[in-house]
């Protein structure tokens with residue numbers, strides 16, 4: 001039976017999520033890749049335990065994570081039974097509904113029908129009574145925002161989630177949803193959005209909206225799925241996300257332009273005494289509006305490398321200028 005490290009809270013800084021009462025670790029772990037039925041259980045249980053041992057108290061899932069869809073939640077449930085479940089009040093788990101999950105007209109998007117069924121299925125798969133954060137995984141162009149907001153709010157009232165969040169909502173829609181949720185008495189805790197040195201679209205309005213509204217931001221794919229690490233500096237290695245048929249990073253996304261920039265960023269990182277992965281995470285964490293960076297990992301070594309990012313999150317003007325010039 002798993003017993004966590006006693007020293008686990010000593011190294012990780014925790015940040016307040018917007019204007020809420022909830023603190024999240026500066027680095028959180030996502031189970032999108034590498035935790036499905038196709039992956040090796042002994043390997044990823046080791047990663048989850050090493051994560052919690054390092055003070056990372058937040059695990060992020062979604063109904064469709066796997067492959068196959070649902071299997072990451074099932075595996076997380078199995079891990080809980082092997083000891084981590086005894087520490088339920090010490091960790092935060094999030095899940096989401098909105099992407100395609102089952103056949104027919106109710107299997108995706110943001111209707112009340114889909115979201116209420118989605119949370120019930122996720123709870124069953126993980127063997128949990130409630131999740132800490134439940135997300136609308138993506139905005140639905142055809143369902144009124146009022147319907148999605150009231151479904152999220154009811155999920156909290158039913159005790160199936162403690163907080164609700166949004167994922168991938170553009171700034172204007174995010175603001176409307178945040179207001180609807182506040183009126184419903186279940187304020188939006190956090191928005192989850194892609195944010196990295198290679199994708200800075202959140203700086204065009206969303207970050208400001210979230211700050212004004214007192215909502216946190218959790219940055220997903222902060223390493224650009226591995227492009228902002230040393231993984232692809234010399235080609236596409238076997239076993240990497242881009243090399244696997246089930247990976248969401250396609251070989252054609254590993255372009256010479258991206259790897260050229262990554263090589264130059266890597267040199268700057270070395271001068272800062274960091275790996276490229278660490279610098280990419282530090283660069284996001286220097287902005288206090290970023291509550292947490294939500295990483296993925298395929299090994300304990302990668303995890304440990306990434307966790308050191310919190311040790312140096314200051315950038316000189318000269319370093320900032322160099323980064324701007326490289327990008």
Ligand SMILES: NC(=O)c1ccc[n+]([C@@H]2O[C@H](COP(=O)([O-])OP(=O)(O)OC[C@H]3O[C@@H](n4cnc5c(N)ncnc54)[C@H](OP(=O)(O)O)[C@@H]3O)[C@@H](O)[C@H]2O)c1
Nearest residue numbers: 030031032220221222223224225226229240241295296298
């Ligand atoms: N809301 C949404 O729609 C949405 C969308 C995407 C992701 N997310 C969330 O964000 C989480 C993270 O996304 P992500 O996995 O794309 O994040 P990421 O941190 O940008 O990429 C993770 C990948 O980078 C590589 N890597 C990580 N650390 C490394 C290191 N130190 N050295 C070398 N390579 C390293 C690994 O690739 P290899 O596997 O090749 O080793 C790892 O699987 C997901 O699990 C999910 O929870 C949410």
